Amino acid sequence: MKIGIIGGTRGLGKTLAWFFKRENFDVTITGRDETVGKITSYELNVNYSSNNEEVVKSSDIIIISVPISSTKDVIKELAPKMTPGSLLIDVTSVKEGPSKIMEKYVPKDVEFIPTHPVFGPRTTSLNGQIIVLTPKKKGKWYPKVKKFLKNKKMKVIETVPQEHDKMMAIVQVLTHFSYISTAYAIAKLNVNVKDTQDFESPIYNLMIDMIARIVSQNPFLTYSIQLENKNGELVRQTFADAVCELKDVISTKDEDKFVDIALIATKNMGDIQSALGRSDKAINSLNHESNILKMSIGKEIGLKHIYSGIVHIGILEDLGPEFLKLNTNKHHKKLKISNVEVLSEKELIQWKIKLQKNYSQSISCVFPLTADQYVIKDTINNIKDITNVKIIDVYTGPQIQEGFTSFTFKIEALNNAAFESTKNILKGFGGVIR
Template structure:
């Protein structure tokens, strides 16, 4: 299947190109900057074109992933070039205007599904992500493409939400417009106060640090995109004005030292929120995960540990030498590495084993050991598995009772697949610990 992504050289479009090309689709991205387009296409191993109409005319699925302010012009540009029987998706953060325009301009033999992936360009896979589909009528759901899109998203364990374009934009006015506006306002206020954020973290609770991390995530996004989200949502001005009114109201209550009204506002606001206990539970998990990671790192000092960079996915394996609030120091054997804690995750045993299977050469060893005749090979193997790391596979290759073995004994030969010789030596030590005699 050929998928054309208009605007696939940057941002969400690039993310979708990465994900879809890994799924085996024939992906072509477009972008005005030819040098950058060729660079990205080589990086992602996809096709590149700077001709939107040509890509639209040859693709089975066309995904429009350009800034909100440009979306209308792109729809107008490609509308009559899209081939018969194909599908058009736009992935902008507002849905009413693009939906109406696609309905008006696209040929009747072309299906379209206004779509909003509610995740950012840092996303690496679709599992657990939210995608909103906003068909403008039930007729759209009866087309050829809608069931296919649903199946693909369900197979990828995506959380699918179906809504009208109007309902979507109403919800996004709070989820995006209000959130971005209030977070950027808070970040701006901190700047005007002349406060060093790094210094505040020394005095802060985990909740404050989590809040600053979330604010940082929002304000670090493309400001042109954030501006478009604010401007293009039809409910944006109403939401911003309501927020400003609420801030001024609360400020005036405190200026007047009006405790009664302050308490009243706080209680009414709390009552309006979703299940508070569930919210507390989710935030507790977020806080605990931060503390747990630091605890695991501190307990691993002097031991081998595997750490994966959450963006490049590069894995670093070595002896953990030092942990401080921001960085860890890792001795990889070749050199000392300093890694930022915020950018790494600790690989558990299964993840590390999978990584080693893909990236390291395995070694096969055999060892024969004499045991009393009533010894149970299954118990020996289970004990070795529990006691020795880095064993990929271990099995009984042979049980021998010939003339070379004294009466009342058996020789058990084990075949072991490992990553290094030291693991094999550990197995031999366990066999001898059982009272076995290595042959």
């Protein structure tokens, strides 16, 4: 099946091209900048074309992933040229406008599904991600698309464009507006956020990270989200009114009114206990990993880069507020703490098996007949740097004293020192190495 992504050289379009290529679709991306297009094409191993019309005519599915301000014009231009029986999808975060344009310009023998993937270009897995579908009509493509998304364990929301935009006015417009306003206020106060790190609480830390995530997005995109959602002006004005009202209450020292506002806000937040539980998990997760790093200074540790997937294994030499230093034997690496996750001991072993040479040795040991070979095997398996243990022989022949038996273990390990540790364990069980 051929999928054409109009605007697939950057942002979400590029991410979608990567996902569909992994699913073995025949993917073609388009973009105005031919140099960027060819680089992206090579990087993702997909096709690139600078001719939107040709891609539209030769594709089974067309996904429009251009800036919100350009989406309507692109639909007007390309929808009438689509092949009968094909499918048109747009992935903008505003649905009412594009839906009306699709309804007007898409031919009757072409199906269209206005869609909003509620995730960004940094997403690396569809599992658990939310996607909103706002179909005007459900044709032959719709159940196939829905089944595909469900199979990827995505949370599929079905609604109408007007309801989608109303909800996104809160989820996106209000959130972006309030976060950017907060960041702008900090800037206007001439305060460097780094200077607040010595005083920050876990809640403040989480808030700053979330704000930074929003303000670091493409400002043209966030502006379009504000501008194109018809509910935006009401939401922004209501927010501004609420801020001014709260400010006036504090300025006039009206404690009762402040408490009333706080209680109204609290009651409207829904399931507070669940919110506290989720935020506790986030805080505990941050603290847990921070404590692991502090306790690992001078020790071997495995760190996986959360975006590239590259794993770094070495001795943790130094730990600062933002960066850490890792000695990987070959050279020293400086890594940003926020960009890596600590591998568990089991994960570290698995990566070592992939990255390092694996040694193998068979060890035979004589034990009393009452010895349990499986207990001994499990104990060996827990020795540091042992990667696999098999019992390959149990022998009670002429060479073995009566009342005794010989167990032979085939052991795989990351280094020879692990074999010596194994022999010491076997001797500790009362065994005699053959």
